[in-house]
Amino acid sequence: MRARIHVTLKKSVLDPQGKAVQQALSVLGFREVRDVRVGKYIELELEEGDKLKAEERLREMSERLLANLVIEEYALEMDEEE
Amino acid sequence: MRARIHVTLKKSVLDPQGKAVQQALSVLGFREVRDVRVGKYIELELEEGDKLKAEERLREMSERLLANLVIEEYALEMDEEE
Numbered sequence: 001m002r003a004r005i006h007v008t009l010k011k012s013v014l015d016p017q018g019k020a021v022q023q024a025l026s027v028l029g030f031r032e033v034r035d036v037r038v039g040k041y042i043e044l045e046l047e048e049g050d051k052l053k054a055e056e057r058l059r060e061m062s063e064r065l066l067a068n069l070v071i072e073e074y075a076l077e078m079d080e081e082e
Numbered sequence: 083m084r085a086r087i088h089v090t091l092k093k094s095v096l097d098p099q100g101k102a103v104q105q106a107l108s109v110l111g112f113r114e115v116r117d118v119r120v121g122k123y124i125e126l127e128l129e130e131g132d133k134l135k136a137e138e139r140l141r142e143m144s145e146r147l148l149a150n151l152v153i154e155e156y157a158l159e160m161d162e163e164e
Contacts, residue, residue, distance in 0.1 A: 021148070038123070
């Protein structure tokens with residue numbers, strides 16, 4: 001089964017990397033960019049056919065390793081079938 | 083207009099960060115993970131109402147700054163309306 005996890009900074013947390021990208025874009029002439037936030041995008045291939053079980057395991061992975069829940073949040077997506 | 087860009091390594095390019103994550107997950111007991119690829123996820127807020135024009139500008143931003151097309155590829159998504 002294929003899964004995708006988006007890890008993003010919480011709305012209330014400042015994103016200096018995003019600000020740096022916004023400034024670099026502005027210098028390049030892209031002044032229409034009002035805000036930029038940068039997150040992580042993780043694609044996983046799992047040996048697990050059962051979607052509910054896979055979702056539970058992915059939540060565990062996200063909370064134990066992939067996301068820092070103090071400042072980040074995560075969203076899961078899974079493909080329908082194996 | 084809100085837009086999202088996914089920047090990922092091309093399939094043919096090795097992903098050492100993904101391998102490190104896979105190994106860390108394995109050490110934590112997540113041995114069902116067969117493969118991991120890590121990419122960037124960029125959310126932008128644009129002062130541009132026209133979708134076609136916005137798409138063209140986003141492609142330019144991706145190709146000039148956000149993605150390294152030698153080793154990476156990108157995908158755009160845009161919200162329907164302002």
